[in-house]
Amino acid sequence: MGGPGNAKIEVVLVDDDALVTRTLSFLFAGEDAFSVQLFNDPVAALRHLEQHPAHVVVADYLMPGMDGLQFLSKVRELHPESSRIVLTGYADKDAAIRAINEVGLYHFLEKPWRNEELLLVLRRAGERALLLAELARRTEDMAAFREKLFRALL
Amino acid sequence: MTDAPGIPDPCRALFSAHADPAAVLDPARTIREQNAAARASFGEAAGRPCWAVHFGRETPCPPCRAGEVLQEGNALRWMMERADPAGPAAPPGVWEVTLVPVRDAAGRVTHLVELLRDVTLTLGLERHLIELARGLDLEIARRTAEAEQLAGRARELQAAIEQLREEQADLLRTERMAALGRIVAGVAHEIHTPLGAILSSLELVRARLAAGRTDGLNELIDLLQEASERIRKVVQTLRAFSRLDAAPVERVDLREGIESSLALLAHEMHPRVAVERAYGPLPKVRCRPDEVNQVFLNILRNGVQAIRGQGTITVRSFAEGGVAVIEIENTGPEIPEEDRERIFEAGFTTKPRGEGTGWGLAICRRIVREHGGEIEARSAPGRGATFRITLPIEGPL
Numbered sequence: 001m002g003g004p005g006n007a008k009i010e011v012v013l014v015d016d017d018a019l020v021t022r023t024l025s026f027l028f029a030g031e032d033a034f035s036v037q038l039f040n041d042p043v044a045a046l047r048h049l050e051q052h053p054a055h056v057v058v059a060d061y062l063m064p065g066m067d068g069l070q071f072l073s074k075v076r077e078l079h080p081e082s083s084r085i086v087l088t089g090y091a092d093k094d095a096a097i098r099a100i101n102e103v104g105l106y107h108f109l110e111k112p113w114r115n116e117e118l119l120l121v122l123r124r125a126g127e128r129a130l131l132l133a134e135l136a137r138r139t140e141d142m143a144a145f146r147e148k149l150f151r152a153l154l
Numbered sequence: 155m156t157d158a159p160g161i162p163d164p165c166r167a168l169f170s171a172h173a174d175p176a177a178v179l180d181p182a183r184t185i186r187e188q189n190a191a192a193r194a195s196f197g198e199a200a201g202r203p204c205w206a207v208h209f210g211r212e213t214p215c216p217p218c219r220a221g222e223v224l225q226e227g228n229a230l231r232w233m234m235e236r237a238d239p240a241g242p243a244a245p246p247g248v249w250e251v252t253l254v255p256v257r258d259a260a261g262r263v264t265h266l267v268e269l270l271r272d273v274t275l276t277l278g279l280e281r282h283l284i285e286l287a288r289g290l291d292l293e294i295a296r297r298t299a300e301a302e303q304l305a306g307r308a309r310e311l312q313a314a315i316e317q318l319r320e321e322q323a324d325l326l327r328t329e330r331m332a333a334l335g336r337i338v339a340g341v342a343h344e345i346h347t348p349l350g351a352i353l354s355s356l357e358l359v360r361a362r363l364a365a366g367r368t369d370g371l372n373e374l375i376d377l378l379q380e381a382s383e384r385i386r387k388v389v390q391t392l393r394a395f396s397r398l399d400a401a402p403v404e405r406v407d408l409r410e411g412i413e414s415s416l417a418l419l420a421h422e423m424h425p426r427v428a429v430e431r432a433y434g435p436l437p438k439v440r441c442r443p444d445e446v447n448q449v450f451l452n453i454l455r456n457g458v459q460a461i462r463g464q465g466t467i468t469v470r471s472f473a474e475g476g477v478a479v480i481e482i483e484n485t486g487p488e489i490p491e492e493d494r495e496r497i498f499e500a501g502f503t504t505k506p507r508g509e510g511t512g513w514g515l516a517i518c519r520r521i522v523r524e525h526g527g528e529i530e531a532r533s534a535p536g537r538g539a540t541f542r543i544t545l546p547i548e549g550p551l
Contacts, residue, residue, distance in 0.1 A: 019347065023377055
């Protein structure tokens with residue numbers, strides 16, 4: 001694994017509306033920087049995430065079965081270093097504030113979205129997650145090195 | 155009587171026949187003559203001092219004003235109390251004494267006529283009357299104060315009621331606006347989602363055309379078409395719900411209102427909550443369609459929120475003797491018996507803090523009652539909850 005610059009950003013996006021996922025599949029088809037998994041069912045998305053961590057997880061706010069906040073707080077438990085994003089048309093400021101506070105939201109995106117903005121947010125969110133992962137790896141390396149040094153000195 | 159020079163003849167008859175004791179005194183206040191009443195009260199007393207006879211005293215009475223009468227020649231009257239009986243028929247009490255001067259031809263006062271009147275009873279009566287009057291005054295004052303206090307309380311209550319009414323009206327307005335806000339937020343989502351798809355696809359189509367690519371163009375245009383249709387449908391639903399085209403009071407098919415409410419909630423329901431319709435024959439009902447639709451939306455939304463996980467909402471409609479009946483049943487948890495009335499009270503909510511204001515059902519009941527109808531909740535363990543709305547077909551509006 002190299003630096004954040006040349007790794008693909010793993011994205012999981014859930015929206016119960018197929019119109020959204022179908023449109024986005026066209027958008028992401030032209031973007032090499034991302035590897036995107038699209039879901040219409042949050043439960044299926046969660047099952048996928050249990051096996052495959054993602055750098056960025058995007059969810060609608062209103063979804064049947066499990067709302068976006070429940071879903072993202074489960075994601076936070078699974079992968080705390082992931083960047084979590086809400087993409088919604090539900091124009092409710094209270095809901096946005098709650099989302100930010102309750103699930104440590106990285107960004108609150110509103111529908112209708114602009115492709116450029118969506119890609120930019122996803123890229124930054126991905127870089128943040130990659131950096132966090134890198135930081136964790138280096139910290140681990142450092143701890144291992146310190147351990148090795150400590151033993152050598154004994 | 156021959157030695158009674160002082161009284162002029164015309165007065166003598168009056169003196170003798172006077173009903174109260176009367177006596178002629180010389181300037182030294184010795185009794186010279188008595189009338190019959192005086193003799194009856196004090197006995198034969200000519201030649202004795204008046205204080206001894208009339209007041210049982212050994213010296214002149216201190217309040218006596220004989221000196222002034224003699225000197226100034228004017229009749230005077232005062233009252234005196236007598237402690238001991240002074241004669242056979244003269245009990246103790248209060249006596250009114252009147253001394254009248256009698257003049258000779260030269261104008262000098264030569265005698266005094268003393269008129270005595272027992273005013274004990276009169277005085278007692280007066281005192282009693284005064285006390286009575288004072289008591290009455292006190293009573294009147296007390297009652298007046300009471301009445302004023304009551305009036306003050308009534309005014310305060312009136313003001314409090316006024317204020318409460320205003321606050322309630324404010325709250326109702328606020329809640330109606332909040333309910334509208336929730337509808338708008340939900341509808342905004344319903345429009346923003348396809349709009350996002352449209353704008354996004356448009357950019358992609360443009361980029362392809364600019365690059366001379368044709369791959370995916372058909373699919374993208376299909377998406378554009380589909381998303382546009384979606385928006386048109388949302389707007390249609392919204393129009394049907396708000397009845398923008400309808401008169402404030404109109405004869406409507408209630409089932410249409412239920413259907414437009416269900417359409418507005420589709421996003422919150424699908425596919426978790428299924429809808430079952432059991433529509434029976436139902437004549438059109440005279441009502442305010444926008445308000446009645448608000449009731450349906452509220453009850454349906456409550457039902458959707460009450461159902462945890464999968465569930466069903468059943469809507470029934472039928473007519474029953476001039477009354478339209480709508481039943482909205484959900485498979486959510488039972489409403490405890492003690493809450494079945496309270497849920498219609500303003501400010502009562504079983505939802506978590508921040509989710510419900512507790513005003514929705516209070517507004518529903520108010521709207522339904524303004525229409526001359528009633529709304530009530532029925533519930534049993536394991537059988538969810540049913541809201542029954544009755545509206546007279548010929549409403550009072």
